[in-house]
Each structure stands twice: as structure tokens, then as C-alpha cells.
């Protein structure tokens with residue numbers, strides 16, 4: 001049988017350890033716990049369909065530790081991405097952007113906003129994550145018009161597209177994941193009119209010695225750390241390096257690593273737990 005089994009129940013708040021103990025006895029995929037008020041949580045436990053028999057036992061074990069309204073249901077296997085696409089709505093980011101996830105029926109952006117048509121896909125960069133939004137907001141003030149821009153870790157291509165929309169002279173989008181480059185190419189072709197950006201599948205080492213006026217890099221900090229020296233090498237003497245992909249709690253470490261490669265912080269913004277730093281040659 002394809003699909004999943006979901007066991008639903010209510011549980012008194014603060015019983016997380018008991019719940020974890022019960023779940024450790026079964027082959028479950030994960031659990032979703034939400035507070036629903038008055039010291040009560042709603043618990044959803046997901047298991048593969050092959051575990052249908054043992055989930056009945058799981059339901060009894062949950063009831064034995066005080067869970068209420070325990071039910072066991074079969075959940076059909078669905079194309080979750082397709083589902084998400086159908087529900088996705090256009091949304092604003094910053095003061096200038098209008099991110100539209102529906103290429104088939106593009107909406108009219110509110111006055112003054114620039115449309116970025118980005119269909120949800122397997123590549124990161126739908127525009128909904130804080131790190132992407134920080135980059136989009138910073139692009140608004142970066143003055144990339146007629147400049148040469150490098151977008152490292154282009155993912156869906158959303159930042160490369162935004163830089164192009166702001167009048168960058170030339171934009172290069174780079175990603176180590178060739179599937180992301182494929183998605184980015186599709187993103188750029190879906191704009192009206194289609195947008196031309198040079199997309200490269202590979203690493204920074206393959207870009208040669210060209211210096212960029214703005215280098216954007218929204219890549220997880222663990223990866224980005226190892227890229228800093230190369231990012232600096234590719235940055236024009238008066239250029240701006242814009243980094244996101246780390247948490248506010250990592251700021252001290254990020255600043256120290258930047259200083260270690262002679263980059264000085266020249267800008268900062270935050271959104272939720274996420275942080276963006278702009279740096280220049282020190």
C-alpha cells in the first residue's frame with residue numbers, strides 16, 4: 001500500500017518526554033506537535049504505510065499514556081510540490097518586489113512593485129525564506145544599475161533575476177547543483193519578456209579572475225565559510241559583498257571570519273532569526 005499512516009491525538013502539554021519514549025518503540029517518520037490551548041497539544045504522528053499494523057499498537061500505547069481522541073488514518077501519497085504550487089499566492093517583499101509563484105496566470109503587481117515570477121520548485125529560492133527576503137531588500141539599496149553582479153548559489157535564480165530587473169549591466173548566476181541551474185534557466189525564460197543572465201554550473205574556481213561590482217551569496221554558513229577567500233578575490237576593489245544564510249546568533253563568528261580575510265563589515269540587516277551582512281575590502 002502506498003502513502004502514509006497518520007495517528008492523531010490530543011495530549012496534555014509538557015508530556016513531550018513521554019511521547020518521545022512511546023514513539024521510540026515504533027517505526028515512525030516524524031511527529032508534529034502544536035499547542036491548541038488550555039494546556040493541550042495536538043499530536044500528528046506519521047508512519048510509512050508498510051507500518052499499518054504496528055500503528056494500531058502505537059495508537060493503544062498513546063491512549064495508555066493519556067492521549068485523547070486517538071485516530072488512525074491512511075494518507076494518500078500526493079505530489080506535495082504540485083499541491084503547494086496550486087495554493088501559492090503572490091506576495092510582496094521589501095518595498096519594491098512582487099513575487100509571483102504562478103507562471104501560468106501572472107498577476108498585476110501593485111503600483112511601483114517589480115514582478116519576479118518564480119515557480120516553487122526543488123531548487124531553493126521561492127522568495128518566502130527570510131534569507132532570500134533579506135537579500136532582496138538589500139538589493140533595493142545596493143545600486144547595481146550598470147554594474148557587474150555575481151549571484152553565488154543562485155538556486156531558483158531569484159536574486160540574479162532581481163539584480164537584472166534593477167538594471168545590472170551583466171549578471172552571472174552560479175550554482176554547484178546543475179539541477180538548480182536548470183531551474184534558474186526556466187525561471188529566467190518565464191519572465192515577460194524573458195531575461196538574459198549567464199548561468200554557470202560549477203564552483204567559484206571556474207570563474208577565472210573577473211572582478212564583480214556586487215557579489216551576492218546566500219549559501220549556508222557552513223559552506224560559505226570555505227568560500228570567503230574566493231568571494232573576496234572576485235570582488236572589485238570598490239565592490240560590495242552581500243552575504244546571507246546565517247543566523248543572528250552566528251554574527252560574531254561570521255564577522256571574525258570576514259576580518260580574517262581582510263573584509264570589513266559595511267552593512268547589516270536582520271529578519272526574524274536571520275542576518276545579512278554587507279562587506280567591502282578592508
Ligand SMILES: C[S@@+](CC[C@H](N)C(=O)[O-])C[C@H]1O[C@@H](n2cnc3c(N)ncnc32)[C@H](O)[C@@H]1O
Nearest residue numbers: 124125132153154155175176177180218219223
Ligand atoms: C540557500 S540557496 C539560495 C538560493 C537563492 N539564491 C536565494 O537567495 O533564495 C543556496 C544555493 O547555493 C548552492 N551552493 C551550495 N554550495 C555552493 C558553492 N560552493 N558554490 C555555488 N553554489 C553553491 C546550493 O546548491 C543552493 O542552490
